[in-house]
Structure formats: structure tokens, C-alpha cells
Amino acid sequence: MARNTDFSFDAPIPGMSLTAEFAARPWQSPPEIGSVDDAIEYYLERMSTDDFADQLIDIMEMGVPVADVANTLQLGAVMEGVHTIDVGILVMPLLTEMMMLIGDSAGVEYESGLEDNPDKDRVRRSLVEKTLRKLENMDSVKKNDETPDEEEEKQVTEEPSTGLMARRQ
Amino acid sequence: MRTYNPVLSTYKTMSKQVEEMSHVKEPKKILSGLLAPKRKEEQKENSMDSPVMRVASHFKILRNKRNEINGS
Numbered sequence: 437m438a439r440n441t442d443f444s445f446d447a448p449i450p451g452m453s454l455t456a457e458f459a460a461r462p463w464q465s466p467p468e469i470g471s472v473d474d475a476i477e478y479y480l481e482r483m484s485t486d487d488f489a490d491q492l493i494d495i496m497e498m499g500v501p502v503a504d505v506a507n508t509l510q511l512g513a514v515m516e517g518v519h520t521i522d523v524g525i526l527v528m529p530l531l532t533e534m535m536m537l538i539g540d541s542a543g544v545e546y547e548s549g550l551e552d553n554p555d556k557d558r559v560r561r562s563l564v565e566k567t568l569r570k571l572e573n574m575d576s577v578k579k580n581d582e583t584p585d586e587e588e589e590k591q592v593t594e595e596p597s598t599g600l601m602a603r604r605q
Numbered sequence: 606m607r608t609y610n611p612v613l614s615t616y617k618t619m620s621k622q623v624e625e626m627s628h629v630k631e632p633k634k635i636l637s638g639l640l641a642p643k644r645k646e647e648q649k650e651n652s653m654d655s656p657v658m659r660v661a662s663h664f665k666i667l668r669n670k671r672n673e674i675n676g677s
Binding site: 473480507525 | 608610611612613615616617618619620656657659660663664667668670671674675
């Protein structure tokens with residue numbers, strides 16, 4: 437079972453959905469499409485157009501994962517009251533497959549977004565920052581160690597030696 | 606960090622479903638009558654009455670088309 441690991445503080449507060457008048461939102465009234473079959477027809481019809489394909493290819497080339505586009509599409513339709521969220525969830529794999537088919541037939545290199553853990557091989561940003569700080573600290577310590585010696589040497593060379601036993605210049 | 610996306614789990618489940626569909630043999634002739642054996646729950650779930658199976662059938666067509674394009 438996939439878990440939501442993103443703990444956002446920007447989430448709606450309990451009871452926030454009750455602040456608007458009942459049935460004022462599109463998703464609170466009966467949906468335009470009631471069955472999965474009608475939803476499939478609705479989406480496939482829209483996705484078969486050239487306009488949609490062109491826009492989708494542009495988005496794919498920008499590096500947006502197909503899975504995210506599919507999720508956004510169905511969520512948008514739910515918000516507009518086109519279909520219910522359960523129909524959207526059922527249709528989502530089909531949307532993803534259809535979009536990947538469009539991408540493949542256009543010969544576009546796209547990111548599917550279906551990998552288990554895409555950040556697995558990516559180096560953590562915090563780790564990079566930590567290492568950079570360590571390196572900076574090491575450099576500053578080195579400089580501190582080096583600088584007094586040089587100053588001392590300068591002082592030593594600058595002072596003219598006086599006395600009986602001093603070397604003659 | 607990436608946020609939770611339900612597509613990941615639904616897509617994988619659907620892929621499995623489609624793979625299983627290709628292994629399922631054609632059912633034998635259904636007998637009718639009072640003494641005919643009753644259909645099992647599993648058969649009911651796999652029939653086209655289920656919306657998931659109807660989506661899976663469309664999914665399979667698109668998957669086959671993609672495989673044709675990609676040559677696999």
C-alpha cells in the first residue's frame with residue numbers, strides 16, 4: 437500500500453468543506469457522467485484530437501511526468517463535476533496508457549513517473565550542503581593554520597639583526 | 606520531494622490485471638438449468654460486468670498498440 441509521505445501544513449483544516457453552502461460546489465451535485473464506460477468515451481474522444489496531442493507533447497518535452505498529467509486531468513474533471521472521484525480513479529491507468537501511446541507514436545522521450553522511487557539515485561540536497569559546509573570549515577582551518585606562520589616568517593625577515601655576533605652584510 | 610500520486614498504484618494493479626487476463630483460459634460452455642453449477646465469485650469478478658475489467662480490456666488494447674510501436 438502506497439503511503440502519503442508528504443506532510444504538508446498547507447492542507448485544509450477539518451470542517452473547511454462545510455464553509456460553503458451545500459451543493460454550491462460542482463462536485464457536490466450529481467456528476468454529468470455516471471458510469472466508467474461513459475467516462476472512457478469522454479476521455480478517449482478528447483484525447484484523440486490533434487490539439488490535445490500537440491499540447492501533451494509540449495508538456496512531455498518539458499519533462500512533466502505522464503502520471504502527474506493523468507492525475508491532474510482526472511482531478512480537474514472531478515472538480516468540474518464531470519464524474520465522481522471513484523470513476524476517476526478507475527479511469528486513471530487508461531489515461532496514463534493513452535498518453536504514453538501518444539508519446540510513443542510521436543517519438544517523444546518522456547518521463548512516465550511510474551518508477552517506485554525516482555529519488556533513490558538522486559543525491560540528497562541536505563547531504564550536499566552538509567558536505568560543502570564541512571569542506572568550507574576545513575579550508576578555513578587550513579588558512580588559519582597557514583597564515584600565522586607566514587606572518588611570523590615575514591616579521592623574522594624584516595627585523596634587522598643587530599649585535600656583536602650578527603652577520604655582516 | 607514528490608507528493609503522493611494514486612496513478613502509481615492503480616497503474617501497477619491494472620498492469621497485473623491485464624497480465625492475468627492473458628493467462629485466463631476461455632471458460633467452458635455455461636450450463637443452464639436448475640442443476641447447473643453456480644458461478645464462482647472469482648468468475649463474477651473477472652467478467653465484463655465489473656467496471657475494472659471493462660477498463661482493463663481498453664487498457665490491454667492500448668498496451669498492445671504501444672508494444673507494436675516500441676517493437677516489444
